[in-house]
Amino acid sequence: MAGMSTPPLPSLPEWEISRWFNTERPLRLADLRGQVVLVEAFQMLCPGCVSHALPLARKIHQSLADSGVAVIGLHTVFEHHAAMQPHALEAFLYEYRLTFPVGVDAPSDDGPLPRTMAAWNLQGTPSLLLFDRAGRLRARHFGAIEELPLGVALGQLLAEGPAAQPVADSAGEGEGACADGACAVPPARS
Amino acid sequence: MAGMSTPPLPSLPEWEISRWFNTERPLRLADLRGQVVLVEAFQMLCPGCVSHALPLARKIHQSLADSGVAVIGLHTVFEHHAAMQPHALEAFLYEYRLTFPVGVDAPSDDGPLPRTMAAWNLQGTPSLLLFDRAGRLRARHFGAIEELPLGVALGQLLAEGPAAQPVADSAGEGEGACADGACAVPPARS
Amino acid sequence: MAGMSTPPLPSLPEWEISRWFNTERPLRLADLRGQVVLVEAFQMLCPGCVSHALPLARKIHQSLADSGVAVIGLHTVFEHHAAMQPHALEAFLYEYRLTFPVGVDAPSDDGPLPRTMAAWNLQGTPSLLLFDRAGRLRARHFGAIEELPLGVALGQLLAEGPAAQPVADSAGEGEGACADGACAVPPARS
Amino acid sequence: MAGMSTPPLPSLPEWEISRWFNTERPLRLADLRGQVVLVEAFQMLCPGCVSHALPLARKIHQSLADSGVAVIGLHTVFEHHAAMQPHALEAFLYEYRLTFPVGVDAPSDDGPLPRTMAAWNLQGTPSLLLFDRAGRLRARHFGAIEELPLGVALGQLLAEGPAAQPVADSAGEGEGACADGACAVPPARS
Numbered sequence: 001m002a003g004m005s006t007p008p009l010p011s012l013p014e015w016e017i018s019r020w021f022n023t024e025r026p027l028r029l030a031d032l033r034g035q036v037v038l039v040e041a042f043q044m045l046c047p048g049c050v051s052h053a054l055p056l057a058r059k060i061h062q063s064l065a066d067s068g069v070a071v072i073g074l075h076t077v078f079e080h081h082a083a084m085q086p087h088a089l090e091a092f093l094y095e096y097r098l099t100f101p102v103g104v105d106a107p108s109d110d111g112p113l114p115r116t117m118a119a120w121n122l123q124g125t126p127s128l129l130l131f132d133r134a135g136r137l138r139a140r141h142f143g144a145i146e147e148l149p150l151g152v153a154l155g156q157l158l159a160e161g162p163a164a165q166p167v168a169d170s171a172g173e174g175e176g177a178c179a180d181g182a183c184a185v186p187p188a189r190s
Numbered sequence: 191m192a193g194m195s196t197p198p199l200p201s202l203p204e205w206e207i208s209r210w211f212n213t214e215r216p217l218r219l220a221d222l223r224g225q226v227v228l229v230e231a232f233q234m235l236c237p238g239c240v241s242h243a244l245p246l247a248r249k250i251h252q253s254l255a256d257s258g259v260a261v262i263g264l265h266t267v268f269e270h271h272a273a274m275q276p277h278a279l280e281a282f283l284y285e286y287r288l289t290f291p292v293g294v295d296a297p298s299d300d301g302p303l304p305r306t307m308a309a310w311n312l313q314g315t316p317s318l319l320l321f322d323r324a325g326r327l328r329a330r331h332f333g334a335i336e337e338l339p340l341g342v343a344l345g346q347l348l349a350e351g352p353a354a355q356p357v358a359d360s361a362g363e364g365e366g367a368c369a370d371g372a373c374a375v376p377p378a379r380s
Numbered sequence: 381m382a383g384m385s386t387p388p389l390p391s392l393p394e395w396e397i398s399r400w401f402n403t404e405r406p407l408r409l410a411d412l413r414g415q416v417v418l419v420e421a422f423q424m425l426c427p428g429c430v431s432h433a434l435p436l437a438r439k440i441h442q443s444l445a446d447s448g449v450a451v452i453g454l455h456t457v458f459e460h461h462a463a464m465q466p467h468a469l470e471a472f473l474y475e476y477r478l479t480f481p482v483g484v485d486a487p488s489d490d491g492p493l494p495r496t497m498a499a500w501n502l503q504g505t506p507s508l509l510l511f512d513r514a515g516r517l518r519a520r521h522f523g524a525i526e527e528l529p530l531g532v533a534l535g536q537l538l539a540e541g542p543a544a545q546p547v548a549d550s551a552g553e554g555e556g557a558c559a560d561g562a563c564a565v566p567p568a569r570s
Numbered sequence: 571m572a573g574m575s576t577p578p579l580p581s582l583p584e585w586e587i588s589r590w591f592n593t594e595r596p597l598r599l600a601d602l603r604g605q606v607v608l609v610e611a612f613q614m615l616c617p618g619c620v621s622h623a624l625p626l627a628r629k630i631h632q633s634l635a636d637s638g639v640a641v642i643g644l645h646t647v648f649e650h651h652a653a654m655q656p657h658a659l660e661a662f663l664y665e666y667r668l669t670f671p672v673g674v675d676a677p678s679d680d681g682p683l684p685r686t687m688a689a690w691n692l693q694g695t696p697s698l699l700l701f702d703r704a705g706r707l708r709a710r711h712f713g714a715i716e717e718l719p720l721g722v723a724l725g726q727l728l729a730e731g732p733a734a735q736p737v738a739d740s741a742g743e744g745e746g747a748c749a750d751g752a753c754a755v756p757p758a759r760s
Contacts, residue, residue, distance in 0.1 A: 050241075151721020338530070341533075
């Protein structure tokens with residue numbers, strides 16, 4: 001975000017989704033080239049996701065979809081798996097009026113972290129990632145995020161053509177379990 | 191609440207609970223005589239419950255338990271039953287740091303409404319009920335509620351001895367499904 | 381307030397007012413016997429007064445005046461005197477839609493603190509005082525205050541007859557100048 | 571702002587300032603070329619300015635000054651002139667911790683509207699204006715404004731070089747006097 005450090009950000013592999021909601025056909029990150037892409041990684045029972053991250057993602061979807069911002073939810077369940085199965089997520093999306101596409105991060109065979117979350121090395125939920133029109137990761141943030149700097153970052157990405165430099169990689173203070181609005185992946189798992 | 195109409199309020203039967211959380215042994219409303227009792231009927235996937243009603247119940251539990259207010263949660267699931275089973279509620283209570291006793295309203299054999307919700311004729315979630323020290327229902331409110339009038343009502347009930355008149359019966363504007371922060375029981379069901 | 385310590389509270393002398401707004405004739409604390417009286421001591425350029433204390437006083441006036449709560453504003457100017465003269469206060473009250481009676485605490489001849497503020501030994505602004513129906517001081521609070529415990533205290537005072545014990549004397553963390561929403565009287569002055 | 575209509579915006583004359591605060595020497599809009607300039611026109615007794623517009627301007631100053639955004643306050647007093655003289659403004663800026671440069675819009679000889687406010691045809695307070703790095707007016711908004719679209723607009727202006735098209739001209743619902751957080755210039759005066 002504006003004013004944050006801008007370390008080199010890694011190139012991320014395509015997401016792995018076991019089920020989609022709010023889209024007629026499966027989406028690939030690669031198919032969204034040309035748009036600025038905001039990925040909100042969340043869990044439906046993560047308090048900070050419910051109170052802050054998802055309402056903000058919803059607001060961005062409503063106000064900026066026509067301006068070229070694609071909002072994608074990524075349900076990255078790494079705890080309480082039985083309580084957050086896809087049928088429960090479906091009820092959650094309905095009750096919270098979330099209408100942007102949401103993909104269920106594919107479960108892994110050898111651990112609690114789902115595949116995309118592990119491949120992208122996410123620290124927990126909520127995690128927000130911004131990709132530019134060329135599909136490159138440009139910012140990443142774990143934890144609560146403020147509207148103003150997020151708006152500035154989106155404005156900068158919308159203004160540029162498909163070629164640019166990293167914007168930011170940052171994280172909140174979460175250090176395990178859910179606290180201060182964010183659920184961190186325990187150290188042992190990451 | 192203060193300034194609200196005060197119609198005669200019905201005498202309510204004992205709640206019917208299929209499972210308790212946050213208490214070592216089952217509770218009965220009758221056992222709480224001597225305390226002012228606040229019952230918060232909620233569903234874990236009801237947005238208004240999560241954003242307003244439960245945080246307020248939590249605050250009251252933290253600040254007024256020592257003053258004689260017993261806060262009891264009542265999980266009155268009347269929709270999305272598969273997504274709100276007790277094991278999911280347990281994860282929810284843990285993540286949202288809710289430590290007051292919560293009872294699961296016993297499912298009914300002949301309809302989506304659980305037993306206590308039907309017997310008490312609740313309109314939906316969140317529903318807040320206040321019982322005086324003598325165990326009589328003194329106020330009932332469906333929908334979002336403000337802190338100031340709720341505080342006034344609690345102060346009035348705390349100040350009186352075990353004998354008094356009804357305080358209020360009121361409801362928000364919810365008219366079916368979840369809107370404006372409250373989930374109403376559909377007309378056909380009530 | 382509920383759960384706070386309840387030291388013996390002093391008996392306070394009548395306020396000294398140099399000019400009234402929002403009332404046709406001068407008011408005396410003694411004339412308000414029979415009502416619960418909430419006095420909000422404020423300054424029109426005190427940020428915490430403007431953002432929290434006065435909106436709450438306004439809400440209480442609107443919702444509880446009919447229930448027996450008299451809300452009185454006390455403009456206790458102890459700094460920036462030239463900027464907070466009565467003509468400026470009049471514009472302020474108009475723009476902020478404050479319609480409860482407000483008295484200008486009479487200036488002192490020998491210091492920056494106005495007469496009532498000094499006689500009542502107020503620590504700064506905002507300061508809230510609650511008097512019971514018998515005119516006795518029952519609670520006092522310097523700094524930001526929460527709606528729930530204030531509502532409880534009001535409910536308790538409304539419920540009792542004209543005879544009771546102190547409720548509370550408490551203060552925020554302000555330690556000089558305006559910080560965290562409260563303006564403290566400098567130590568040298570008090 | 572993003573998604574808003576983008577009518578041609580007028581070229582504005584230089585501001586006329588009778589006194590400056592928070593700057594060692596007088597500023598001219600023309601001197602700020604190369605920076606994105608946010609002008610917040612306000613009155614110290616305008617509730618919407620105090621509760622929303624000025625805290626947002628303060629936040630932008632704190633977080634984006636280093637990124638090339640210059641925040642300038644413009645005290646455009648068009649009512650209650652006696653209560654909002656420069657000495658009162660000085661106390662206000664001190665108490666509200668506003669540290670960005672603030673200019674007092676020069677009073678007019680023939681009416682209540684100050685000179686810049688009249689020349690720029692502002693509808694009331696708060697009014698926000700955005701100028702690009704080339705000094706051209708790019709957006710204008712009367713009334714409350716949301717952080718997200720403002721952030722997007724700032725990001726877009728920061729991303730571009732010194733040459734571009736208008737972004738937006740919009741207004742809130744204020745229709746005279748102060749309501750819903752904005753103080754409108756009465757029709758007769760404009």
